[in-house]
Amino acid sequence: xxxxxxxxxxxxxxxxxxxxxxxxxxxxxxxxxxxxxxxxxxxxxxxxxxxxxxxxxxxxxxxxxxxxxxxxxxxxxxxxxxxxxxxxxxxxxxxxxxxxxxxxxxxxxxxxxxxxxxxxxxxxxxxxxxxxxxxxxxxxxxxxxxxxxxxxxxxxxxxxxxxxxxxxxxxxxxxxxxxxxxxxxxxxxxxxxxxxxxxxxxxxxxxxxxxxxxxxxxxxxxxxxxxxxxxxxxxxxxxxxxxxxxxxxxxxxxxxxxxxxxxxxxxxxxxxxxxxxxxxxxxxxxxxxxxxxxxxxxxxxxxxxxxxxxxxxxxxxxxxxxxxxxxxxxxxxxxxxxxxxxxxxxxxxxxxxxxxxxxxxxxxxxxxxxxxxxxxxxxxxxxxxxxxxxxxxxxxxxxxxxxxxxxxxxxxxxxxxxxxxxxxxxxxxxxxxxxxxxxxxxxxxxxxxxxxxxxxxxxxxxxxxxxxxxxxxxxxxxxxxxxxxxxxxxxxxxxx
Amino acid sequence: xxxxxxxxxxxxxxxxxxxxxxxxxxxxxxxxxxxxxxxxxxxxxxxxxxxxxxxxxxxxxxxxxxxxxxxxxxxxxxxxxxxxxxxxxxxxxxxxxxxxxxxxxxxxxxxxxxxxxxxxxxxxxxxxxxxxxxxxxxxxxxxxxxxxxxxxxxxxxxxxxxxxxxxx
Numbered sequence: 086x087x088x089x090x091x092x093x094x095x096x097x098x099x100x101x102x103x104x105x106x107x108x109x110x111x112x113x114x115x116x117x118x119x120x121x122x123x124x125x126x127x128x129x130x131x132x133x134x135x136x137x138x139x140x141x142x143x144x145x146x147x148x149x150x151x152x153x154x155x156x157x158x159x160x161x162x163x164x165x166x167x168x169x170x171x172x173x174x175x176x177x178x179x180x181x182x183x184x185x186x187x188x189x190x191x192x193x194x195x196x197x198x199x200x201x202x203x204x205x206x207x208x209x210x211x212x213x214x215x216x217x218x219x220x221x222x223x224x225x226x227x228x229x230x231x232x233x234x235x236x237x238x239x240x241x242x243x244x245x246x247x248x249x250x251x252x253x254x255x256x257x258x259x260x261x262x263x264x265x266x267x268x269x270x271x272x273x274x275x276x277x278x279x280x281x282x283x284x285x286x287x288x289x290x291x292x293x294x295x296x297x298x299x300x301x302x303x304x305x306x307x308x309x310x311x312x313x314x315x316x317x318x319x320x321x322x323x324x325x326x327x328x329x330x331x332x333x334x335x336x337x338x339x340x341x342x343x344x345x346x347x348x349x350x351x352x353x354x355x356x357x358x359x360x361x362x363x364x365x366x367x368x369x370x371x372x373x374x375x376x377x378x379x380x381x382x383x384x385x386x387x388x389x390x391x392x393x394x395x396x397x398x399x400x401x402x403x404x405x406x407x408x409x410x411x412x413x414x415x416x417x418x419x420x421x422x423x424x425x426x427x428x429x430x431x432x433x434x435x436x437x438x439x440x441x442x443x444x445x446x447x448x449x450x451x452x453x454x455x456x457x458x459x460x461x462x463x464x465x466x467x468x469x470x471x472x473x474x475x476x477x478x479x480x481x482x483x484x485x486x487x488x489x490x491x492x493x494x495x496x497x498x499x500x501x502x503x504x505x506x507x508x509x510x511x512x513x514x515x516x517x518x519x520x521x522x523x524x525x526x527x528x529x530x531x532x533x534x535x536x537x538x539x540x541x542x543x544x545x546x547x548x549x550x551x552x553x554x555x556x557x558x559x560x561x562x563x564x565x566x567x568x569x570x571x572x573x574x575x576x577x578x579x580x581x
Numbered sequence: 582x583x584x585x586x587x588x589x590x591x592x593x594x595x596x597x598x599x600x601x602x603x604x605x606x607x608x609x610x611x612x613x614x615x616x617x618x619x620x621x622x623x624x625x626x627x628x629x630x631x632x633x634x635x636x637x638x639x640x641x642x643x644x645x646x647x648x649x650x651x652x653x654x655x656x657x658x659x660x661x662x663x664x665x666x667x668x669x670x671x672x673x674x675x676x677x678x679x680x681x682x683x684x685x686x687x688x689x690x691x692x693x694x695x696x697x698x699x700x701x702x703x704x705x706x707x708x709x710x711x712x713x714x715x716x717x718x719x720x721x722x723x724x725x726x727x728x729x730x731x732x733x734x735x736x737x738x739x740x741x742x743x744x745x746x747x748x749x
Contacts, residue, residue, distance in 0.1 A: 401714060525685040525718030528589055532678050540588035545685075547714025560588035567589075567684075575669040575686035579589040 103167035109208045110233025114159035195402045197243045199369035211239035273349035281342035282335035283387030291337035346414040376401045378548045379518035380428040394421035399548040432500030441537040442557035443492040450488030454481030497555040504570035506555040516553040522546045523571040592665035592672045599704045600724035604655035612647035619643045664722045685720045690741035693734045
């Protein structure tokens, strides 16, 4: 794995030197203060020391100094950065003072992602991320980033790095010349954006933005903040504000979803699946079909109501699986199922879990509410806090549909070539996997599960989160399911 | 230890009896830490901040914890823990209250490690860890005699080499 850098380019033309990123990337990095960002903690005490008494002049001087520093840092890091894609490995050299040389053998490359943030697009540049996760190591370290190469060079790299394994595939990655084997699997429909207000993650973004804004305002010196503490707002105004906030929140969710998913397109090209999406930052993710072991179908609470879903591919050895594996960011359930069916064969309808599992789900869902009610009874008697038991009762009542919902989500199925497990309520996730994906079984049974005749079975998989569980399955069904859901005869070891 | 509702078969072989000694030693060390913490709390925290029923509860909890981890848990664990290497797979059963059976086929083994902790060395024991491509699919055979562990690891590594398919 640690071949010397000289050998790597051995079959390249003699005198072929490591390639450089485009000099235009210096502009991007200067403008975004990429390297100079680290200087900010230093500059603040300096500013405090010098004082901002001179007002405008100091600010201008500081801005000029920071920009100059940023420019210098960008130039330096551009100058010290080099990459070479040899026949056997990719080598990236970087570092201002301490040089680092990273060599990734081509057969370890799991995926190549080409993304173009807005500034990059303006200058005709892209950023290439090369994912080289190895086995169970899930760290971010496994990623090589080549930032700021021209678009054509980015496409050349992607095509070259990925076209190597399926032998003989011509390395023409240019989007302008569509390859013959290209087949469109799914395409973005703007109507899908209407699902966004029902997706938790898109709703959270505007709320987080508002939170950040508030914190910023609090941190600003008092003199700068205009005095807005007029008379106390009346309750009517508050209600109107809240009512107005709902469509605003929905709108920001739609906009957020549009930014991330606009122009989504999923294409099969040769031996890879290519997903493109993004309004401002274009993301171009390529997954090898041979490494796909299955997929997950996730549906949040609101999404289930609107029959929407999202699909992720489970790819062996793929780092940051949640982001990279995303094949359908948000779409109708029917479309999601069709897509999942192309990844892995449908194992048939799910078998529900025994009634004892329902009792366990309910006990768990009600426990918190009952505890609050019990404590509340005491606080009401001792301190007169009547709202605590009321909250407890409300929580308990809400626990009933939650427990039933969690139970309904449970299920498993084993088909001739694939199997499936499902669980979760806030986000219900169904994993469908090929039988050959299983690299081990784990069966867990707590004391309470033993008394209820249940057990939890985890299929260990070298993809996605590493394990997918059938929660609270009937203990007697475990040997049959594990044997039916793994390839070969080894799982027969579990049979009593 | 077979229970009426055991979901799967138990592996055939039990651990070395020295494992009991090791677990007792671990329990004693844990208890000493508890004694130090409780003594520190009782002497440093003033009476007003921590009323005496809470003090007694703390002492009782520490005594109970020490009693369970030293005199009960090692023996329960020894009765529960089992392991087996079959022609096709490595199979273990671990835990004491919650039980975990783990099965990994030899064809999917990526790495076999033998580790010997400080305490384990005192008792002449070693742990064999069998790693796969899945972060959750790791089998650990705890506390085997050191020479047995080494033999098992060598054998597994050799057989994994022979039957290895794609391993992912």
